[in-house]
Amino acid sequence: MTTTPRPTECNGLQGTCTLVGAGPGDPELLTLRAVRAIEAATVLLVDDLVSEAIVALAPRRARVVRVGKRGGCQSTPQAFIEKLMLMAVQEGETVVRLKGGDPFIFGRGGEEAEHLRAAGIAVEVVNGITxxxxxxxxxxxxxxxxxxxxxxxxxxxxxxxxxxxxxxxxxxxxxxxxxxxxxxxxxxxxxxxxxxxxxxxxxxxxxxxxxxxxxxxxxxxxxxxxxxxxxxxxxxxxxxxxxxxxxxxxxxxxxxxxxxxxxxxxxx
Missing domain, CATH: 3.30.950.10 (Tetrapyrrole methylase, C-terminal domain)
Incomplete structure (x- = not known):
C-alpha cells in the first residue's frame, strides 16, 4: 500500500516551523527556549521590530528573510509571508518566524498558525514579552x-x-x-x-x-x-x-x- 507524503515532507526531508516571540527588543528579555529555537534555525523570517542583536543569535549559515510589517509603511503582504513559511517547511527547513513582542498578542501569529495547520504542519509557539x-x-x-x-x-x-x-x-x-x-x-x-x-x-x-x-x-x-x-x-x-x-x-x-x-x- 502506498502512502501520500505528509505536506511537511519533501525529498525525504521534514521541516519544522516555530513562531518565536522576540520580545520588545532587548536580547536579555528573550526566553531560553526562544534562544535555542533561533540558534537551531536554518531560515528566519524576521519582523521589522526585531533588534539586530537578536537576529545575530542565528547561525551564520541561516538564511534571514526580512518580512517587515509596519503600520503606515510599505509592508510585506501577510499572504506572501505565509506562503514563504509554507514553502520553506516543505523544503525541509527549520523555520523560525521571528516576531516582535509575543506572536499571539497583536502579532498575527494566530493567522499564521491557522494557515500552517490547515496545510498539515504542526506549529510550535514560543512566547515573548509583549x-x-x-x-x-x-x-x-x-x-x-x-x-x-x-x-x-x-x-x-x-x-x-x-x-x-x-x-x-x-x-x-x-x-x-x-x-x-x-x-x-x-x-x-x-x-x-x-x-x-x-x-x-x-x-x-x-x-x-x-x-x-x-x-x-x-x-x-x-x-x-x-x-x-x-x-x-x-x-x-x-x-x-x-x-x-x-x-x-x-x-x-x-x-x-x-x-x-x-x-x-x-x-x-
Whole structure:
C-alpha cells in the first residue's frame, strides 16, 4: 500500500516551523527556549521590530528573510509571508518566524498558525514579552494593583479595513466600573479620537503613559492625563511603535521625574 507524503515532507526531508516571540527588543528579555529555537534555525523570517542583536543569535549559515510589517509603511503582504513559511517547511527547513513582542498578542501569529495547520504542519509557539508589559515595567508601572486596578485590557487601536474597531466608549465605561487598566497598541495615529471617546466614561485627570520603543535603547516616554493625551504626543514628538497605558496604575511610575504633571505628582 502506498502512502501520500505528509505536506511537511519533501525529498525525504521534514521541516519544522516555530513562531518565536522576540520580545520588545532587548536580547536579555528573550526566553531560553526562544534562544535555542533561533540558534537551531536554518531560515528566519524576521519582523521589522526585531533588534539586530537578536537576529545575530542565528547561525551564520541561516538564511534571514526580512518580512517587515509596519503600520503606515510599505509592508510585506501577510499572504506572501505565509506562503514563504509554507514553502520553506516543505523544503525541509527549520523555520523560525521571528516576531516582535509575543506572536499571539497583536502579532498575527494566530493567522499564521491557522494557515500552517490547515496545510498539515504542526506549529510550535514560543512566547515573548509583549511591549504592553515591557513598556510599563520599564517605568515601574504595574498593570494590576490591589489599590488601583483589578485587571487589564489589551486593546488594538489599528484594525483591518472595514472593521469598525473597538467600542472606546464601552471600554471606558467598563474600565471605570471595573477599575481596569487599558493598554492600547497601535493607537498613535488615532490618539485624538481615542481620547475623545474614552473621555465619555473616564475622568479627564485619568493618568496616562505613552511609551515609545519599549525597553530599547531608544525608549522615550511621557506621562500625562487623558485630556492631554493627543497634545502630549504632538508636543513630545512621540510616534510609533508606542503603547498607551491608561489608568490609575500610572501613578506608580518610578521614572516620572520632572515631566509629571503637578496634579499627578501628588496623587495618592
Amino acid at each position: 511591549a504592553g508589559l515591557a513598556g510599563p515595567t520599564a517605568l515601574g508601572i504595574p498593570l494590576t494593583h490591589r489599590d488601583h486596578a483589578h485587571g487589564v485590557l489589551l486593546v488594538t487601536g489599528h484594525t483591518k479595513p472595514g472593521d469598525p474597531g473597538p467600542d472606546w466608549r464601552q471600554l471606558a465605561a467598563t474600565a471605570h466600573a471595573a477599575r481596569l487598566t487599558l493598554v492600547i497598541y497601535m493607537g498613535m495615529a488615532g490618539a485624538a479620537q481615542i481620547q475623545r471617546e474614552l473621555l465619555t466614561g473616564l475622568h479627564a485627570s485619568t493618568p496616562v503613559a505613552i511609551i515609545q520603543h519599549a525597553s530599547g535603547s531608544g525608549q522615550r516616554h511621557a506621562i500625562t492625563t487623558l485630556d492631554q493625551l493627543a497634545d502630549t504626543i504632538q508636543c513630545e514628538g512621540l510616534g510609533s511603535p508606542s503603547v498607551i497605558v491608561v489608568g490609575d496604575v500610572v501613578q506608580g511610575a518610578s521614572a516620572m521625574a520632572d515631566n509629571v504633571p503637578a496634579a499627578l505628582r501628588h496623587a495618592g
